[in-house]
Amino acid sequence: MLRPLSLCLALLLPAMAIAAPIPVHVVVVTTFELGADAGDVPGEFQNWVTRFPLPQTLAFPAGYHPLRYDPATKVLGIVTGEGPARAASSITALGHDPRFDLSHAYWVLAGIGGIDPKAGSVASVAWAPHVVDGSFAHEIDAREIPADWPNGFTPMQAARPDAQPRPAISSVWGDAVFTIDPALLAHAYAISSQVALPDDPKLAAGRARYVGFPAAQKPPAVIEGDTLASPIFWLGARMNDWAEGWVRYWTDDAGRFTTTAEEDAGFMEALTFLARDHRADLSRVLVVRSASNYDMPPPGQSAPEMLEGEIKEMGFSGFVPSIDNLYAATAPVVRDLAVHWTPHGDAAKQSPAN
Numbered sequence: 252m253l254r255p256l257s258l259c260l261a262l263l264l265p266a267m268a269i270a271a272p273i274p275v276h277v278v279v280v281t282t283f284e285l286g287a288d289a290g291d292v293p294g295e296f297q298n299w300v301t302r303f304p305l306p307q308t309l310a311f312p313a314g315y316h317p318l319r320y321d322p323a324t325k326v327l328g329i330v331t332g333e334g335p336a337r338a339a340s341s342i343t344a345l346g347h348d349p350r351f352d353l354s355h356a357y358w359v360l361a362g363i364g365g366i367d368p369k370a371g372s373v374a375s376v377a378w379a380p381h382v383v384d385g386s387f388a389h390e391i392d393a394r395e396i397p398a399d400w401p402n403g404f405t406p407m408q409a410a411r412p413d414a415q416p417r418p419a420i421s422s423v424w425g426d427a428v429f430t431i432d433p434a435l436l437a438h439a440y441a442i443s444s445q446v447a448l449p450d451d452p453k454l455a456a457g458r459a460r461y462v463g464f465p466a467a468q469k470p471p472a473v474i475e476g477d478t479l480a481s482p483i484f485w486l487g488a489r490m491n492d493w494a495e496g497w498v499r500y501w502t503d504d505a506g507r508f509t510t511t512a513e514e515d516a517g518f519m520e521a522l523t524f525l526a527r528d529h530r531a532d533l534s535r536v537l538v539v540r541s542a543s544n545y546d547m548p549p550p551g552q553s554a555p556e557m558l559e560g561e562i563k564e565m566g567f568s569g570f571v572p573s574i575d576n577l578y579a580a581t582a583p584v585v586r587d588l589a590v591h592w593t594p595h596g597d598a599a600k601q602s603p604a605n
Contacts, residue, residue: 272352276325276592277585279305280342280360282514283333284316293571295362296330298578303328303585313344324589327351334482335386335517342521346530353525357535357588360518361581363573365511366542367491368467370476372458373545373569374448376580377476378440379538381506382429383498384516385481402493406500417500428501429519432534436475439537442587443580444473449572457568460549467545471572473580476509477502478540480516486561487554491547510540537584541577543567 281295288300288308296316299305305319305328315332331341346353371377391403401412406427408418420427448471461467479494498508515538525531544567548557561568 270350273320273327273350274325275320275327275351275353275356276589277327277357277359278345278353279303279326279328279581279585280358280362280518281328281330282338282360282362284330288319293574294330295574295577296328298574299328299361299582302578303582309350311344311348313348314341316341318345324586325592326585326589327356331514331518334513335480337517338514339517339521342518343525346521346525346528354530355532355535355592355594357585357592358522358531358537359581359585359588360515360536360538361577362512362514362540363543363567363570363577364478364540365486365544365546367476367495367508367510368461368464368545368547368549369491369495370466370507370509371474371542372454372467372469372471373542374450374454374471374572374576376443376448376471376473376539376541376576377478377509378431378436378443378473379478379510379515379540380431380433380436380475381477381498381502382431382512382515382519382538383477383479383501383506383508384425384427385479385494385497386483386516387424387427401496402489404493404497412496413500417503420501425516426520426523428506429516429523431536431538435534435537438587439539439584440473440475442584443539446473446580446583448472448576448579451572454569454572460552461545462550464549471542471576474509477506478510478512478515478538479508480512480514482513484513485511486546486548486558488547494546510542511546512540515540539577539581541573541580543570543573 284294284296305321307320309318311318316330319328331338387407388404396403405412406418407424450470458468495508498506522531526533
């Protein structure tokens with residue numbers, strides 16, 4: 252017996268119905284967790300899970316780590332895995348996850364990193380106006396650097412480090428610089444700069460060694476400064492000089508190197524591609540790094556000696572304070588963006604903080 256077409260459709264439509272996307276106002280992006288999401292030594296993610304909190308666990312087999320979600324604030328948390336490859340892969344997988352519509356979500360990458368002692372002190376928190384990629388370069392061994400070169404790194408498109416005119420920011424090798432929306436950056440800084448970051452005697456003793464570096468001797472603070480992303484954990488005064496010059500070079504002297512990072516360029520490149528597919532909004536992206544260590548030794552100490560000391564301290568002299576200060580300075584911004592989120596406008600323009 253043939254059934255009427257209307258009855259067939261009535262039976263099929265419920266099975267064909269697609270669940271509405273899980274609403275997401277803000278994506279909090281971290282890069283690592285040391286163990287469990289709660290109850291042990293924290294990495295970048297644990298404070299968000301336990302203190303924000305992010306109570307729901309969502310499977311994420313296409314990414315590095317399960318997701319966490321708070322239905323009350325509509326904040327989604329992700330651990331990308333360390334390094335640019337894992338970061339880009341995890342963010343791309345999330346952007347294409349059919350469970351979410353992230354086309355109007357805010358993205359806040361909140362991680363730890365090294366800091367230039369000329370720019371700030373350990374446990375300070377820095378919002379980045381620019382993300383500069385430090386990995387696309389020709390490198391000449393230090394024993395073969397010409398005497399008139401500042402270092403052994405040249406842009407992929409050039410034959411010397413300071414070649415002019417500067418090559419194009421975007422090339423077949425990738426994008427050398429990513430610029431954060433200035434209005435959103437100013438909004439985030441205005442909120443987080445009101446947070447008083449704690450200090451302790453161990454931090455004070457560490458920064459006191461940086462004689463001749465006034466910024467490094469100040470207590471932890473919320474600041475602004477560019478981040479340089481490279482998968483190599485470099486350190487030392489000469490490498491710091493390279494980083495400062497590399498950021499100035501690629502930002503046409505507008506940027507100031509402040510923090511080191513691994514993942515940020517991969518994160519931004521993935522979002523750039525997602526934005527082309529209308530799956531992300533690049534005007535709603537923030538990058539913040541708290542300083543877990545200085546990137547060069549104090550006067551009187553060599554780079555190898557500094558490295559040996561850092562390894563004894565889990566690799567980072569200010570690890571725990573940087574983790575705590577990162578959350579303390581960033582969480583109010585995330586809450587503000589989540590509360591004042593709108594699908595097509597700018598939440599920052601509607602916030603009482605302005």
